Amino acid sequence: MKTPRKTHGPSRRQVLFTSLAAAALLTGATSTWADSYPTRPVRIIVGFPAGTGPDIVARLLAQKLSEGWGNMGVIVDNKPGAGGLIAASEAARAAPDGYTLMLGETGQLSIAPSSYSKLPYDPQKDFIPVSQVVSSDFVLLVNPQKVPAKNVKEFVSWTQQQKGLFLATFGAGTPGHFGAYMFGDAVKLKPEPVHYKSTGDALGGLFSGDVQGVFASVGLAAPNVKAGKLVALGSTGATRTNALPDVPTIKEQGYTSLEFSSWFGIVAPARTPADIVAKLNADIVRAMQSPDGRSKMEDAGFRVTGTSREAFANIISADTASWGKAVAATGFKAD
Incomplete structure (x- = not known):
């Protein structure tokens, strides 16, 4: 009886060739996906x-x-x-x-x-x-019907006569939330952040007088300021924003530590x-x-x-x- 001939698996060279070919196909496929993206x-x-x-x-x-x-x-x-x-x-x-x-x-x-x-x-x-x-950048907004201030110093002076500094935010953990604390440190007041679920709710609180101010993005602030609905007391950037060039930065107004x-x-x-x-x-x-x-x-x-x-x-x-x-x-x- 003849002993069955032993079969061998693929050689190392064959394995290497197969792997390289597969990699080349995968690379080509990926490149094609990116070239045609999106479909x-x-x-x-x-x-x-x-x-x-x-x-x-x-x-x-x-x-x-x-x-x-x-x-x-x-x-x-x-x-x-x-x-x-x-x-x-x-x-x-x-x-x-x-x-x-x-x-x-x-x-x-x-x-x-x-x-x-x-x-x-x-x-x-x-x-x-x-x-x-x-x-x-952000802009500190107030309701002119509720807050008689045209700049940050007037706002701080007026706030000192109130029972507290209540600033609206668009949610806990947002830049405006911690920006309120940074503002408090800069003006030596302790703010009370009031969290709202949306910008609409926060602005509603500002119009009703439930809060005294809010740090809003320039994009949200500009239309309301230009329409005369709200007053911008100052912006938080290193330089003035092009959207509201007449509004000075808060740093310009003497609060040099505040920039965010x-x-x-x-x-x-x-x-x-x-x-x-x-x-x-x-x-x-x-x-x-x-x-x-x-x-x-x-x-x-x-x-x-x-x-x-x-x-x-x-x-x-x-x-x-x-x-x-x-x-x-x-x-x-x-x-």
Whole structure:
């Protein structure tokens, strides 16, 4: 009886060749995906209601991206609540295919890690920074029917005669929340932040006299100031905002320690293919640097940035550290 001939598995050379071929096919497929992306509508999740600063930025960006993608639909999906945490939680769980993005802001990505004891997402691990889109200063607004002040010093003097300093915020953990504390430190007063669920509710509290002031984004403040409904006492940036050039900064008015701002940028779920992220970054920067895209954002009161992926990641990291110190100074911690 003949002994059956022993069969051998593939040689090392064959295995190596097969692996290289598979890698080449995968690389080619991935490149093709990025070249053709997007082939269906892209969704941008926004953690705040329609008409707010983040919503305005998202819709202007969506319009420019859609035009650049051959009028491929870009859907802005508002998921308001919990200072943007609901939206961030949903975006973190989305499929990492480039078809669900989030317009993230300072509160969700840089402040929340310090202000919440438990977060349903990890800003560093669950998202890939794509590009910062715009930055925005804040404006201290008062209702002229309730507060007889035209500048910060008059406001501080008037407030000292009241029972307390009540400042509206658009939610716990937002820049305006901790900006209220920073303002209190600068003017030597102890503020009482009053948290509202939306900008509409907060402005309603300002009009009714339930609160004395609010730090609102320039984009939200400018229309109300120009219409004469509210008075802008000062802005929080290093320089005056182009949208309200006659409004001095708070630093100009003698409170040199007070300066803070916010930003909005696109992030993608972790594990989104690198070449799709690169294409998104290039398309966003192109959209924001176009004359039309830039002018529309600036007209809405925002400062156009349009950064690289690396620059945006560095901004998030640096602001996480700086806002962390501000949060720690207040002793605030939400569950």
